[in-house]
Amino acid sequence: MMDSEAHNKRSPILTSPSQDLSTHIADVGEIKHYFCGCCSAFNNVAITYPVQKILFRQQLYGIKTRDAILQLRRDGFRNLYRGILPPLMQKTATLALMFGLYEDLSRLLRKHVSSTPEFAIRSVAAVPAGTTEAVLTPLERVQTLLQDHKHHDKFTNTYQAFWALRCHGIAEYYRGLVPILFRNGFSNVLFFGLRGPIKEHLPTATTNSAHLVNDFICGGVLGAMLGF
Incomplete structure (x- = not known):
C-alpha cells in the first residue's frame, strides 16, 4: 500500500516527451549562432594569421x-604564430557575440516591431552587436605589440605585454577605441544588410x-x- 502511494506521488520523468524535446531543441537553437561564430573565428584566425602578420607589417612600416x-x-x-593568442581569444569571443547578439536582437525586434522593414531591423540589430565587441579592445592592443618584431626581445608572451601596459593606465588598453567602434558598427550594418x-x-x-558554397561565396x- 505504501509502495503504491509513493509510486503515485512520484512525479513522472517525462510528462510530455515531444514538449520536452522541443524545449531542448529551442535551447540549442538559441546558442547555435554563438557557437558557430566561435568556431568560425577559431578556424579563420588559425588559417589566416600569417597573412594578417604580413598585412600588419606593411601597414606599420610602409613596405611591399x-x-x-x-x-x-x-x-x-x-615566431610565425607569435602573438596569436590575443586575436584567437578576441576573435572567437567577438564573432560569437556578433552573430549571437545579432540573431537575438533581430528576433526581439521582429517580435515587438513587426511592421518595421527588414533592412531597418537588420541595421538596428547589427550596430549594438558590433559595438559590443569593443570591450575586448585590450586584446587587439596587445596583439599589435606582439606582432611588431621590434618587441620580440621585450615581450615573450601575452601576459608580459598586458603587464607592461599597466603603468600607462586603463586608457592605454583602450587606445584606438573610437575607430574600432566605428569600424565594427558600420561594417556590421553592411555585412548583415547585404x-x-x-x-x-x-x-x-x-x-x-x-548552402555551404553560397555562404562561402557571400x-x-x-x-x-x-576590407577596402
Missing part, C-alpha cells in the same frame, strides 16, 4: 608584400553542400568589400 614576407622568413617559423540580397542573386541551394564577397 615581398619585403614583409622576407621579414617573416628572417623571424623564423618559431548578406541577404547577395545570397538572393546566387543559384538556389537545394543541398547542404550548396562571405568572401562581403569580406573583400569591407
